[in-house]
Amino acid sequence: MKTFAHLAHLNKYLAKYKWYLIWGTVFTFVSNLFGIFPAQLVRYALDLVSETLDIYYLYAGSGLQSALYDIFAFSILLYGFLILGLALLKGFFLFLVRQTLIVMSRHIEYDLKNEIYDHYQTLPLSFYRQHNTGDLMARISEDVSKVRMYVGPSIMYGVNLLVLFVLVIGYMVSINARLTAYVLLPLPILSIGIYLVENIVISRSEEIQRSLSRMSTSVQEAFSGIRVLKSFVQEDVSAANFERESNEYRQKSLRLTMVDALWQPMTVMLIGLSNVLVVYVGGQEILAGRLTPGNITEFLIYVNMLTWPVMALGWTTSQTQRAAASQQRINEFLNEKTNIVSQKNLIREIEGEIELRNVRFVYPDSGIVALKNFSLHARSGESVAILGTTGSGKSTLANLITRMYDVSAGEVLIDGRPISDYNLTSLREQMGYVPQDVFLFSDSISNNVRFGKPDMPQERVEEAVRDADLYGNIVGFPEGFETRIGERGITLSGGQKQRLSIARAIARDPKILILDDCLSAVDTNTENIILNNLKRIMADRTSVIISHRVSSAKLADRIIVLDDGNVVEQGTHHELMALNGTYRELYDKQLQGEEV
Known part of the structure; x- marks a missing residue:
């Protein structure tokens, strides 16, 4: 029986x-x-x-x-x-x-x-x-x-x-x-x-x-x-x-x-x-x-x-x-059921305001406490940088904003509404996410860029690739944009994979752009070119820049410094430099490293 x-x-x-x-x-x-x-x-x-x-x-x-x-x-x-x-x-x-x-x-x-x-x-x-x-x-x-x-x-x-x-x-x-x-x-x-x-x-x-x-x-x-x-x-x-x-x-x-x-x-x-x-x-x-x-x-x-x-x-x-x-x-x-479900199935065009109130998050599988009483408010069109060392809880924020996880305590709001009210598909379609661990599909470069929007015209694909400072590399390939990049992008270098991932995120023209340590594999010169392009791209959208490098965080309107899941400092670049605290220490160490 x-x-x-x-x-x-x-x-x-x-x-x-x-x-x-x-x-x-x-x-x-x-x-x-x-x-x-x-x-x-x-x-x-x-x-x-x-x-x-x-x-x-x-x-x-x-x-x-x-x-x-x-x-x-x-x-x-x-x-x-x-x-x-x-x-x-x-x-x-x-x-x-x-x-x-x-x-x-x-x-x-x-x-x-x-x-x-x-x-x-x-x-x-x-x-x-x-x-x-x-x-x-x-x-x-x-x-x-x-x-x-x-x-x-x-x-x-x-x-x-x-x-x-x-x-x-x-x-x-x-x-x-x-x-x-x-x-x-x-x-x-x-x-x-x-x-x-x-x-x-x-x-x-x-x-x-x-x-x-x-x-x-x-x-x-x-x-x-x-x-x-x-x-x-x-x-x-x-x-x-x-x-x-x-x-x-x-x-x-x-x-x-x-x-x-x-x-x-x-x-x-x-x-x-x-x-x-x-x-x-x-x-x-x-x-x-x-x-x-x-x-x-x-x-x-x-x-x-x-x-x-x-x-x-x-x-x-x-x-x-x-x-x-x-x-x-x-x-x-x-029989496994997801707990990430929409409460009201709200489908609407978002403006991009993000707010996290007294958020605490514990990973359900490991029991690791990633965030402790974290709060953040980013107005529509504002850019916020989350800075911190490895394991400080930076990437967890990206998972919470895209609602890959629900918070253990506190709440996350988008345009003043709880994130659980939104239809998941509708919400994520209006976000651009560049993960720290880049994943590319075994397909052409063009199809990887238009992955989130299959009907995207080729002109938009090329524009996004230029903004990510990858156009020169692609046109040098024998098959150009139709070059197949192999499993997980194995035919590309680490920096090229990261830039292609950036192009994929910005090509969708998202209302919220999340960059999770996405420039760690590029050199300083390429980073500066991409950051200058991102200044223009981020002008009309809410941006969350997650990084351990001060150079990536400098272009944000506001910087939050995390350590072990807690906010230790926040303010503009100049304000944090004047504090002579954790941010100034990170800045000096990285500046000395670049000089060496």
């Missing part, structure tokens, strides 16, 4: 594609009818020969014997053609069975993958901090594939088994109930075997999927960090780690294969036992005059017709258990 409780999530898809399921069941029924009729024809043909053989020999040497032979030969040939025709019809309806039930499984696979992917995108950053990429990928690929085996082949074979049992056993009982009882005697043993193996299969399937997730994560990290891996000459260590994970996966798979391997010999043995019983008990019934040799032949055909469905029963059970284990893993993530 626990198995089907996990798979209950799929019932909505089975209801959606119910006509595939209904017609598949009908076609299964019809195809099995065309499989049963030949057995009856074989019985008629055998009994015909058996009953008329004495008459044939009675007319030995006469002309009637030849005529009788022609009649018998024609009858047998007719039976042969009928059996061939029925076999062709059975094959045609089996084709229709697969065109309904297997096609249904592909539709469900498509819908389930889209459901998982769409759900992933609704989950907050805290979810992604707690789960690795390999595990996410395994659940949307490997686990969904195993679920498809349940809604496709498993259901198909299960329906076929039920239909065939009803039809075949019904015919067998109508012929001879005693012989049918003996033939079916081994089946309860098979049912007990299925029950005993069920828990072993599902347990080992879960272990395999967890092992596969770890192996996928190991591979993904190795290839994503291939430059670091090579520079530290750790290829052999990485290969050894993969070999260890792969070996663990192999061992767990072999343990499950051993259980699966029990099914076929056990079913073959039970079917063989059924054949022996048919011959032995059927022989007694013939001697008693209750059955004919044709009936025994018919029974043998029926028993062999049940051979594959009974063998498939073990396979179907195993696949269903695997699917249940996989669906349980999928349900774990589908």
Whole structure:
């Protein structure tokens, strides 16, 4: 029961594609009818020969014997053609069975993958901090594939088994109930075997999927960090780690294969036992005059017709258990709900005023207190710089303003309204964000710039690239703006990636621009060029400049100095220099570093 409780999530898809399921069941029924009729024809043909053989020999040497032979030969040939025709019809309806039930499984696979992917995108950053990429990928690929085996082949074979049992056993009982009882005697043993193996299969399937997730994560990290891996000459260590994970996966798979391997010999043995019983008990019934040799032949055909469905029963059970284990893993993530939801779903054009009141924030996964009683008020069109050392809470502010997280205490307001009132999509579409950890997509430079606005004209793309001081580099590439930059922008330098990320943010013409330490990988000269361009860009929009470099903060209207989540100083550049405090100390250290 626990198995089907996990798979209950799929019932909505089975209801959606119910006509595939209904017609598949009908076609299964019809195809099995065309499989049963030949057995009856074989019985008629055998009994015909058996009953008329004495008459044939009675007319030995006469002309009637030849005529009788022609009649018998024609009858047998007719039976042969009928059996061939029925076999062709059975094959045609089996084709229709697969065109309904297997096609249904592909539709469900498509819908389930889209459901998982769409759900992933609704989950907050805290979810992604707690789960690795390999595990996410395994659940949307490997686990969904195993679920498809349940809604496709498993259901198909299960329906076929039920239909065939009803039809075949019904015919067998109508012929001879005693012989049918003996033939079916081994089946309860098979049912007990299925029950005993069920828990072993599902347990080992879960272990395999967890092992596969770890192996996928190991591979993904190795290839994503291939430059670091090579520079530290750790290829052999990485290969050894993969070999260890792969070996663990192999061992767990072999343990499950051993259980699966029990099914076929056990079913073959039970079917063989059924054949022996048919011959032995059927022989007694013939001697008693209750059955004919044709009936025994018919029974043998029926028993062999049940051979594959009974063998498939073990396979179907195993696949269903695997699917249940996989669906349980999928349900774990589908049951995760985001707490970043809009309270009033407000959709409006913002002016850009930002206010944080007595904000405290604790990261839910690690318990780290990033901000303590932090307050900030930036008027529309004003630029504010957040300055501080690593770990002071600067990047956390960017996450709160873009509402990647909700505050632990206090509140964040945009244009005087709580940020939770706004529709998330509408709000974020009016923001431009340049993250500290630049992420670029494996696409052309143009498409990376217009990522937030796919219909952006090329002229706007080029203007944004000029403002980010990247135009000269791009036109020097052989393919210009259509240059594909490789995974995560691997073909670009660190500074080029940062400037491309800036171009992507400002190309959207956002009302709020957030720059999170985005000039750390560029030299001083390039930084000055970009900052001069940003002065013009920031003139009509609210800007939050997060940095550890004083040079980036100088152009802001107001500077806030953070230390360990607390505001230690704030004011203009000249005011803070006059204080001779933390800001002046940072300024002097960085100025000396540049001179050196």
